[in-house]
Structures are given as C-alpha cells and as structure tokens.
Amino acid sequence: MVTGLFDLDGRVAVVIGAAAGGLGERAARALTAHGATVALADLPGAGVGLAETAAACGGTTTAYAVDVTSEVSVRELAEQVLARHGRVDAVVNAAGVMLRKEVAETTVEEFERIVRVNLTGTWVVGREFGPRMAEAGWGRVINLTTVYAERVGPVPESAYYASKAGVVNVTRSLAAELGRSGVTVNALAPAVFYPTAMTAPLAESPDRLSWFAERTMLGRLGDPDTDFGGPVVFLASPASSYVTGQVLYVDGGWSAW
Numbered sequence: 001m002v003t004g005l006f007d008l009d010g011r012v013a014v015v016i017g018a019a020a021g022g023l024g025e026r027a028a029r030a031l032t033a034h035g036a037t038v039a040l041a042d043l044p045g046a047g048v049g050l051a052e053t054a055a056a057c058g059g060t061t062t063a064y065a066v067d068v069t070s071e072v073s074v075r076e077l078a079e080q081v082l083a084r085h086g087r088v089d090a091v092v093n094a095a096g097v098m099l100r101k102e103v104a105e106t107t108v109e110e111f112e113r114i115v116r117v118n119l120t121g122t123w124v125v126g127r128e129f130g131p132r133m134a135e136a137g138w139g140r141v142i143n144l145t146t147v148y149a150e151r152v153g154p155v156p157e158s159a160y161y162a163s164k165a166g167v168v169n170v171t172r173s174l175a176a177e178l179g180r181s182g183v184t185v186n187a188l189a190p191a192v193f194y195p196t197a198m199t200a201p202l203a204e205s206p207d208r209l210s211w212f213a214e215r216t217m218l219g220r221l222g223d224p225d226t227d228f229g230g231p232v233v234f235l236a237s238p239a240s241s242y243v244t245g246q247v248l249y250v251d252g253g254w255s256a257w
Helices: 023-033 047-057 071-085 108-136 158-181 200-204 206-215 229-236
Strands: 012-016 037-042 061-065 090-093 139-144 183-190 247-250
Touching: 012 023, 012 071, 023 037, 023 047, 023 090, 023 229, 037 047, 037 071, 047 061, 061 071, 071 108, 090 108, 090 229, 108 139, 108 158, 108 183, 139 158, 139 229, 158 183, 183 229, 200 206, 229 247
Parallel strands: 012 037, 012 090, 037 061, 090 139, 139 183, 183 247
Antiparallel strands: none
C-alpha cells in the first residue's frame, strides 16, 4: 500500500532543465525509476546533455528543445508532449541560471535576464501546463527555488535571490488557482548540492565548501545522486495529494537554524 503511493507507472512527467549535470537530470532519473515516462526538455543545443540524461534514466524518455524565456516555446513543448503521449501528469521546472556578482557590478540587463529565466520562466511553465492538467482533473507542478528563497547567503547574488524568492509566491498563487481542479503546485528548496553543473565552480573554494557543509545540521553537502530524487517523487506522486502551495526545504536542516 505504501509503495503504491509512490508508484508513477503510467504517468507522464515533463522535466525542464534536464540536461546532464544538474538537479533536473536527477529528477528525471528518479521519476523514471518509479515508473514514469519522462519527457526531457532543455535549451536548443542541449541535445548531447539530454541524450546523456536519457541514457542515465534507463527507462522510457523522449527529448524536446525548450526556452523558458519564450512563451511560444513553452506552449509548443506542452502541445508536443500532449500530442505524443496524450497526457501530462507532472512537470518539474528545474531550468535556472545564477549570477555571482556584487550589486554594484550587476547591470540592469543582467538582473532582468536572471529574473526572466528563473521567475518569469517559472510563471510561463505554470501558465502553460497548469490549465492543461486542470482539464484532466489531476496534476503536479514542481518548481525549483532555493534555500535562499527567504534569506540570503554569503555569496553576492542579489538577482538570483530576488528571482528565487519570487518563485515561492508564484508557486503559492498557482496552487490557489489550480487546487480545486485537482492540480497541486509545490516548490523544492535545495541547499548546496555538490557536485552539479551549477555548483562545480565551488571546487575552487574548498574553504567555502566546508563552510556550506558545516552550516547544515547534518554537517554535509547534499548528494545529488541520493538526496534529491525522493522529494521529487513524493511531490509528483499520489503520496502528496493533500500537499499544495508549500515549499519543501531539502537542505540538511540549513533553514531550521
């Protein structure tokens, strides 16, 4: 009975930002392992990375190009997946970019680009996929924010912090609009998972890596291969049917200090 709560057999999940090396890849692998057919999506030109993810999944996957800064591109993705699979049961939006730059050195154009990808892109994905799930009467939208959604860290990333804080309230707003149609909308807030494509540059700062690890209650960094898939599967599965509008911190206790 408990196992069945996490069974995704027959479900179709879309993972955006699924090219190899990031948390999107780990989400795709976990969903596939629990029986889902997974549509992998990432920027045009990410075909090699998507092929690597598909190989790592070892299950039923298809690949698509998408740019979350383009509403036309996201709409086409939703239509293509529906045309091919006939349904969309879950969407994981793991597309995101980071800018490590002090505010005095950050241009308006750079700030707006980060917000465009991380925040506006999340809203567009929710707008295009949410109502389609609502028509079917069941769905799961999972957005990626960060442990810094309601706080800031030691690295100057004002644009990133602002965009990810916005993702939290977009998540809550979508949850409020879609809940009575059987669609849940939640966010995952990871702390530092290492190594991933986004955190790889931290290898040049071992002292900072140690600080991040000590900052958690568990005294270690998140392992992308073992610590991320479970929360994704939970939020994508029937097990989370009464959970919506929430932020699940996957941070080793970072946010609880």
